[in-house]
Amino acid sequence: MGRRVSRLRAERGLTQKQLAEPAYTPAYISTLESGKARPSEAALRHLAERLGVSHEELATGRPAELAAGLRLRLTDARLALASGAPEDAAALFEALHEEAVRHALAPEQAAALLGLGDCLLESGALAGARDCFASVERLLADEPLPRRVPAIRGRATAHLLTGELRYACYLLETALDELNASGLHDPEALLLLYTASIAPYMDMGAHVRAAHAAELALALAPSVSDPALIAGMHRGVARTLIAEGRIAEADASLAKAQELYRQLQIRTELAHCHWMRGYVHAQHGNLEHAESELRTARSILAAKRAALFTEQVEVELADVLRRRGRPGEAEALLRPLLAARTAEAPGDDLAKDGAENGTDRTGALGAARGAVHAGGAHRLLGLIAEERGDTEAAEEHYCAALSLLERSSAAGDLADLCRLLGDLLRRTGRVEAAMDAYRTGLGHRAAPGTTTLGPAPATPPFRPPRVPGAL
Known part of the structure; x- marks a missing residue:
């Protein structure tokens, strides 16, 4: 601070007396410049005005326009992600993150990591995405909860895409309960959380909870101005309407x-x-x-x-x-999806995706990446095999699908798969094994949304007005 004051004073051709007047003494300025004291807030503002710089620039050494410029470039990176390839946008977010770290701009660091996490979600690098979103939550730990909600939603989405449906619900419901209990009724944060919870609820068969979340989202919509949030709400609500016919x-x-x-x-x-x-x-x-x-x-x-x-x-x-x-x-489309491959992992250095050369060794779809759809791919291959009379291959695919879907708790898909496996076992004379498969399927369909989830999140203490078209 002292060196900065001394440099700026010299650049402007001011003496210590001229800088000090009328509120302070030359001796005080000398003490500051020698590093023996730090200015009070009032003195800092006086010095900034006399030196012709902003309070922030004098206090931190950062030009006033630096943070604003970074925010503009973060907006450009967001636009690049919306319209282009995620790895291209990831490179922009990485560069902006490095610059924000260099200048100790925590909000801009968080925004860059949030963007990078979204890039990794699109690319399928789910572990890296979770790391990015968790880093954002740590950076904003002292901020009000609504500031952290986009990162919480991102982390929940990563777990959902991995197939960890219950944990995705837990993250979203915990944030909703905290928001509602604390009185932080931020409409945008609440809308984002309620909309995000619809997908895991639907996949788990918790249709009542999904419909309730959709109703609350619709009621919140008039209080929200962000068109992207409104669009996401309409897409989420459509899922519940489809389920209701x-x-x-x-x-x-x-x-x-x-x-x-x-x-x-x-x-x-x-x-x-x-x-x-x-x-x-x-x-x-x-x-x-x-x-x-x-x-x-x-x-x-x-x-x-x-x-x-x-x-x-x-x-x-x-x-x-x-x-x-x-x-x-169909088979030609499905088989490559379940094969191991090496894929470029954008943002590898920040996301810690695990490979020194910037690649991510993964199955195209599998237990750690798109488990629900991986189960769906095995189910389809089982149906195709069964239709051509290859019951052994069909059973192998059904069992592989069952293993994937049981870990994800996708109740409806599990019940359907158990029926297919039970029918196959019964036709091949294994009646007891078929009965076990049917019982497993019935168990997953029993009271969907209550046996697999804990208590529903609390209803907000205020109730948004019901709007036409609400469920």
């Missing part, structure tokens, strides 16, 4: 989300809307339209090099191809 309403909700994502040029989320529309068409037997929507989603995600999401869409596309009588095409 309210297809026209779900389609309208997806259309709203699509339009917002198109305006914002967020291509990954736009692809997710096509993906969900493909799912809706597939559920209602409109396989031609389902294939078209899924291929559109796959094309967008592949062009963005969003590896994990591309692979997950390919599993659902393979299901449609099999149902359209093209099992060979």
